[in-house]
Amino acid sequence: MPLNNGVVHVISIDTVQKTAATLMAKAAIEIPDDYLAGLRRCADTETGDLSSFVIQAMLENYEAAKEDRRAMCGDTGVPRWYVKYGNEARVEGGPVAMEAALRRATAHATHSVPLRPNRVHPLWRTDHNNNCGIFAPEIDYAFEPEGDWVDLTTVHKGGLFGSDYRMLFPGDGIDGIRRFFLDTLIGFGKRGLACQPAIVGIGLGGSKDTCMVLGKQASCLRVVGSRHPDPKIAALEEELKDLGNRIGMGAMGFIGTSMVIDCHIEVGYCHTGGMPMSVHMFCLSSRRATARIYGDGRVAFRTDPEWFSDYMRRADVEWTGRQTLAAE
Amino acid sequence: MPGLKTVDLQLPATTEQLRGLDIGTVVYLTGRVFTAREGVYKRVVEERHGLPAAPEILGRVNFHCSPAATIEPDGSFTMGAVSATASFRFAKWLDGWFTLSGCNIIIGKGGMTSADYRKLFVPHNAIYLTTVGYGTGALLGRGITRVADVLWVEELGLAQAVWVLDVVRFGPFLVESDLAGNSLFERENAKIAANIAALYEGTKPATLRRYGETDDKTDEVI
Incomplete structure (x- = not known):
């Protein structure tokens, strides 16, 4: 059923492209409020002198980026898109046309912000100097049962260090999860390869590819302070966050307590014999920006992607409008 | 910042000036620096193309960096943010590179091993400065007052090209290796290592092992 008394609104492609262009610049330049607040908490509690110095320099860097309208980090990551459609959106x-608009916005912003042209062919190293190419930028989709809006989110995640995948088994248990979590944070935390303090995302379960996707989305598309709706998973998020900050490692791998800004876990049903796990770290330049384009053409910008929803995490065959995670 | 010594260095720096820099010192640079990474190293060290310009033009500070920058149609430059890329991947070219380029400061991300410093840097009286964060791309972008030239754009593309930059109070950086080849990161790793066994206490290795990996958590993965 169309909303708005049967009037079907059509979102103009021009609005999509203009909004996408604004999002590209916002993501590159403006550190999201939730990450910034989390880093300020680290600054207040960090006792390591070198780690404190690094955090202070980063806080100054965010200010400089906003003042100059300059990208906050010279490695502007690999731009990608998450598109969520309300069921009535047109x-x-x-x-x-949507995909073409997002590719154009990516290419134009690479020149206009400017961004670093990071995307190259894996073998021939061909660089189009516009962050577009084969399967680049990635565009992922999700849907919500109601609404005539489209949410556009761009994430420009750094690409080289801080992620890992491992097939664990039920016998490895929660201890196995703790251990692989520590392995990844310690391995990539040394010398600050992961550019911590980071939002650590963990994917548990799913097929192997889903496991990676869930973990990456948990790090990039959930805001600092958010918790999984299953209370036991939420408790594990808290526990792992605390564990990561007890490694003794701060920013750049210097002695300190600022490793994890927050920890987010997403789960998906997996093969009965396995418990795959992925770990991802969204860095000191956690670049993300979201806008909702309504059917009537209004555009509202925000920093919370609101990507995960009860509908997306549904467990039953039919969607009844309510999630029952705690009963699992 | 209390506790951290800060030094302003005028480029090019003499060996005497570098001798005064202890690991963990905060450094700002004024003078000329240039970017060069694997594309340039391969061309200069392996393919023997010669340097993209005379050493007097390039300066003696090699930044492991691809800037977020644009060359406008009129040939002018828009310099946005600049941050370093991880340096450990470039160690294999550095001996030849130091000999050919005459550089005595490398700026990058994350440093190299102290073994590399002793083998590659110490004989050439060179030190390593690490960027901070990473990265303070906007602050570093502010420190660039002029793009003097961009070389090998056609040959290597924007990201791998040689950007020759005039900088004023460019930083902050931290001294990661000194002229004796000591590493700040390794000093910190050693302190952190003392705590690691306790974190893992009571856990056992994953059921399914992996080939070739270390299970000594005091090791590094680079």
Whole structure:
């Protein structure tokens, strides 16, 4: 059923492209409020002198970026898109026009912000100097049962260090999860390769590819302070956050307590014999920006992607409008 | 910041000036620096193309960096943010590179091993400065007053090209290796190592092992 008394609104592709262009710049330049607040808490509690110095320099860097309208980090990551459609949303030209608009916005912003042209062919190292190429930028989709809006989120995640995947088994248990979590944080935390303090995302379960996707989205698309709706998973998020900050390692791998700004876990049903796990770290330049384009053409910018929802995490065959995670 | 010594260095720096820099010192640079990474190293050290310009033009400070920058149609430059890329991948070219380029300061991300410093840096009286964060790309971008030239754009593309930059109070950086080849990161790793066994106490290695990995958590993965 269309909303708005049966009037079907169509979102203009021009609005999509203009919004996408604004999002590209916002993500590159403005540190999201939730990450910033988390880092300020680290600054207040960090006792390591070198780690404190690093955090202070980063806080100054965010200010400089905003003042100058300059990207906050010279490695501007690999831009990608997350698109969420309300079930009643219609976009002029359909999904193909949407993808074209997002690719254009990515290419134009690479020149205008400017961003570093990071995307190259894996073998020939061909660089189009616009962050577009084969399967780049990635565009992922999700849907919500109601609404005539489209949410656009861009994430420009750094790409080289801080992520890992491992097939664990039920017998490895929660201890196995703790251990792989520590392995990844210690391995990539030394010398600050992961550019911590980071938002650590953990994918548990799913198929192997889903496991990686869930962990990455947990780090990049949930805000600092958010908790999984299953209270036991929420408790594990708290526990792992605390464990990470007890390694003794701060920013750049110097002695300190600032390793994890927050820890987010997403779970998906997996093969009965396994317990795959992935770990991802969203860095000191946690670049993300979101906008909702309503059917009537209004655009509202925000920093919370609101990506994960009860609908997305649904467990039953039919969607009944309510999630029952705690009963699992 | 209390406790951290800060030094302003005028480039090019003499060996005497570098001798005064202890690991963990905060450094700001004024003078000329240039970017060069694997694309340049391969061309200069392996393919023997010669340097992209005379050493007097390039300066003696090699920054492991691809800037977020644009060359406008009129040939002018828009310099956005600049941050370093991880340096440990470039160790294999450095001996030849120091000999050919005459550099005595490398700026990058994360440093190299002290074994590399002793083998590659110490004989050339060179030190390593690490960027901070990483990275303070906007602050570093502010420190660039002029793009003097961009070389090998056609050959290597924007990201791997040689950007020749005039900088004023460019930083902050931390002294990661000194002229004796000591490493700040390794000093910190050694302190952190004392706590690691306790974190893992009571856990056992994963059921399914992996080939070739270390299970000594005091090791590094680089």
